[in-house]
Amino acid sequence: MSIQNFFLSLLLFVSFGLLGEFIYEFSDTTKEKRFYNLISEVRCPKCTSGSIASSDAPVSRDLKDRIYQLIREGKSDQEIKSYVSDRFGAFSDYSPPKEGVHALLWFAPSVFLWLLLLIFFMRRRF
């Protein structure tokens, strides 16, 4: 290797050291968007209210780091949410469960709407 190349490599090496880094670096923007979306939907286990995105608590940081890893490992959003719920409870998911009796929660608004429409169209005088 010539002296010039040596110094060039040294310069490149040193200048990388001068750069900071992204804490959560992703190879593509879809993964990045998924990450920021997920952390806004995971509840901070330690705070009274709020997502881990808005929390500086140590456990929130641990969760963010772990979710970052899981996305890079190729896990899906649902798998990541299950991973978090297994450890911190269903409480940690800001999207309420949809299975079983909880499906009621998701259907109730439209049922209520149809009920009101029914009453309205039957009466027509208020």
Add this chain to the structure above:
Amino acid sequence: MFLWIVFLTLWSLLFVNFLKADHPLRKNTVLILGFIILGFMVFLLATSNPFERIFPFGALEGADINPVLQDPALVIHPPMLYLGYVGFVISFSFVTAYLVHGDFSIPWERDIRNWSLVAWIFLTAGITLGSWWAYYELGWGGYWFWDPVENVALMPWLAATAFMHSLFASSKSQILKTWTLFLGIMIFALSLFGAFIVRSGIIDSVHSFANDPQRGIYLLTFSGFMTMFSLAVLVYRMPSLNSSKPIVTGSKESFISMNNILMITSIFSIFLGVTYPLIVDALSGEKISIGPPYYNAIFSPIILIASIFIMLSVDALWQRGMRAINVLTAIAPPLLMSAAILYAIWAEFHIFSVITFVGILSGLLIMTSYLFQITTSFVLGKYINKGSAMSHIGLGLLFFSVSMNSMLSYDKNINLSLGQSQFIDSSITKFSFNSLDRNQASNHEVIAARVVIEQDNKILYLQPEKRKYLTRGQITSEAAIHASPIKDTYLTIGDQLEDGSWTFVLQVNYLIKWIWLSAILMATGIMMTIFKRQTS
């Protein structure tokens, strides 16, 4: 609570004096208002007595106020909200007085109209200020989280909006009488429900003031009693209250009624979201959370349908249906224009999600409908309700800005040592962490970072801070914000890592200023309506 009572008393004084001495409802209104004021005063003295002494000494430096509340916006947010809530206590009392009195020929809608509009403005301002404060003070970069306390403020607001619309329809066309009275009662019930939730400590929320079952019991019993009393009288009077005319399909009233139904559905959905975790906990001990994913999913179709009805209502007539051809000419231009703009947005950004696109479309449908209405009225000289147009454009702008903000905004978590620079993306080409100062202010210590950002070929100087408040030891993060018309560059410092470097969270939030603008438009439109000279 003390402030609430002061406002309630002042407002009652003004309203009661506005009612002429021989107004048939004056006596009942005074009676009911007096009873409510008494109820709150007993509550104050019994559960949160501000006159109690602390023996032997009170805290010499005071107990200090929570640092996140040490802010101008927080001084004005509660008074605005209280003025709003209290204004609707007035309408509640008037409505109940009317129901008790029993003479249904009294034009109560006309008397209460402007008072309700003013109260609505205060309520809107209060909620917006809360949102604005959360955005720039809390350091999280969001402005609405569907937190229980935000929700319990939104419910009375929705009821108040529905109330104003049906009040208008009721006075114009003698319809929706029972509905309007019911809503008048509900605004009061929902605002007291909100006070109950916030002051009783039964829900975990950022806003929980107190964890006090005693306060909760009193508020629940008192407001429950008042509400049930009014509802009982309403139910008793319902047969006599039936409107004379049915609502014509395709008339303006029909669309207002449809959106009223949608607003009540929204209130129900929010109420369900707030209550469901409590139900599940009570029945099975399981703890679940309900947050933005739920509310966004539920509201998305609602606002789309609502915007379609608004679009149809713009050219609709009172008490008459529209011919099919008129419907087509009314909705075709806004529909096409909205679709075109939506396509342009997709072509430009290539980011798609159902919920954001539905939101953008809803906002566009409303705004383009009114834009066309304004244009045609300008050209053809047709009458246009300016206040209504402005408020609704504000609403459309709100849907549009919130959705665009959700679509385009992004975060970056960065780790830098003092003196380092970094390239972020094609828009933010350089981020330099230049210096770190430690200072002392009157009641807190400060660590301030100076950061220089090159964004879109402009240089921005940002100084985010971390503060430690001396009395309570609480640490807060102060965001540095550069607000431009299209986007806000929002920077907060995180923590120092073991290697001495610091973490930063850099956010680019789009169209934030448009969101505040939409609230201003809505309020201004109502003010124009209040001051419009009454046409007979």
Add this chain to the structure above:
Amino acid sequence: MNIARFFLILLPLVVIVFYGKVLFSVADDDLNQFESKPLPEFFLLNLEGNPVDVSNLAGIKLLNVWASWCITCLVEHPYLSELSSKGFDVIGLNYKDSSDKAQNWLNKYGNPYQFSIYDPRGDLAFDLGVTGAPETFLVVNSQVIEHIQGELTKKKWETIFLPRILAAQGDLK
């Protein structure tokens, strides 16, 4: 229409009564439904630097999350020591700490633990769902069946852990 009138009165009444009931049950809410789960796998050393033998966690064990930087841990320490001397098996989970500081803390204040698992990065704690110190888990036959967040007080011990321990002891006989 009579149905509408009926609902107008009934629904608000139901809501009021429901919230009244919630208010009273919340006042004594510590009966958090904890979802039982198996003890997570881990590959950690103890504070002395030796690998932890998982068989040491069999039977009925209290797993107490602590750290030298944790002030409340100091507050619960006397009661924890008392439980240990009464014969309950207490295992420590040293959370996000340095082993030197942890050892010094134990030397200074006393060691109630049979041994302490050294978890400087908080890996096992994360898998257990720990949100901070102190936190104590009740582990029966490698199944985590209950937890107490925050200070372990006599009241919490008696209402949350003791019934489950007695039941487990009954089962084991």
